[in-house]
Amino acid sequence: MASLPLRAWLELTRPGNAIAAGVLTFTGAFVSGGVTTRPLAVTAAVIATVTATGGGNAINDYFDREIDAVNQPDRPIPRGAVSPREALGVSIALFTIATVAALTLPRVAIGIAVGNLLALIAYTELFKGRPVIGNALVAYLTGSAFLFGGAAVGDPAGAGILFLLAAVATLTREIVKDVEDIAGDREEGLRTLPIVAGRRPALWLGVAVILVAVVASVVPYTGETFGLPYLLAVAPADAVMLWAAGRSFRDPTASQRWLKRGMFLATAAFVIGRAAVVLA
Numbered sequence: 212m213a214s215l216p217l218r219a220w221l222e223l224t225r226p227g228n229a230i231a232a233g234v235l236t237f238t239g240a241f242v243s244g245g246v247t248t249r250p251l252a253v254t255a256a257v258i259a260t261v262t263a264t265g266g267g268n269a270i271n272d273y274f275d276r277e278i279d280a281v282n283q284p285d286r287p288i289p290r291g292a293v294s295p296r297e298a299l300g301v302s303i304a305l306f307t308i309a310t311v312a313a314l315t316l317p318r319v320a321i322g323i324a325v326g327n328l329l330a331l332i333a334y335t336e337l338f339k340g341r342p343v344i345g346n347a348l349v350a351y352l353t354g355s356a357f358l359f360g361g362a363a364v365g366d367p368a369g370a371g372i373l374f375l376l377a378a379v380a381t382l383t384r385e386i387v388k389d390v391e392d393i394a395g396d397r398e399e400g401l402r403t404l405p406i407v408a409g410r411r412p413a414l415w416l417g418v419a420v421i422l423v424a425v426v427a428s429v430v431p432y433t434g435e436t437f438g439l440p441y442l443l444a445v446a447p448a449d450a451v452m453l454w455a456a457g458r459s460f461r462d463p464t465a466s467q468r469w470l471k472r473g474m475f476l477a478t479a480a481f482v483i484g485r486a487a488v489v490l491a
Contacts, residue, residue: 219292224265233261239357245364256363259312266305282395320362346385354378379424383417441484448476
């Protein structure tokens with residue numbers, strides 16, 4: 212582990228994604244109204260999320276090293292910057308930190324953390340590359356960062372709609388990514404949705420799924436949880452995600468990037484909505 216170059220170590224964990232996941236957890240706690248009342252719990256939850264996500268990225272690269280040699284040859288393991296054994300060691304170290312941090316939280320939060328770990332193992336070992344199931348697990352894991360933040364402050368339901376929106380948007384993004392990765396996935400014998408059902412049917416499913424997310428995004432306003440500031444902020448996010456889903460037919464690579472940006476715009480809308488309630 213000591214011989215592992217710091218730059219390659221950081222790259223292996225994909226720190227941008229890990230920090231983004233921590234932001235989602237913080238947002239879940241904020242939307243649930245617990246950031247100021249339980250700051251230590253929020254801090255522990257963010258640390259657990261960042262390190263677990265980094266560990267998940269490392270273990271994913273460990274198991275996907277042969278696929279990445281085709282689809283992502285510039286990643287640390289395929290290009291020789293990190294050995295598979297080192298990647299496994301990094302993931303174990305990060306998962307250990309995440310476990311210690313999570314054990315300081317309420318039981319519901321610990322339950323979510325345990326469930327996420329089991330889901331990650333199931334995805335890596337059993338469901339990766341299987342039509343829809345693998346995509347759905349990744350979508351759940353992404354959205355659950357919000358639930359985890361809410362659970363850390365004792366109110367997981369407070370981030371329920373945000374969880375649903377993020378999970379559904381991520382499901383569309385994962386389908387688009389599978390279209391992008393058809394060549395390498397087919398070579399490895401994986402049976403992703405676009406390989407089994409075809410490229411266009413898979414993308415149309417992604418469009419249908421994102422429409423569900425757009426409809427769900429209006430519920431906090433119609434249910435009077437948040438007011439007009441939220442609605443004005445979430446509308447551009449919905450527009451970006453719908454546009455990105457349509458673009459997937461022409462450019463899957465750009466589409467999945469814009470879907471991710473749209474999801475973060477939607478997250479910001481929830482922050483604005485909650486802030487407006489607090490300041491009212």
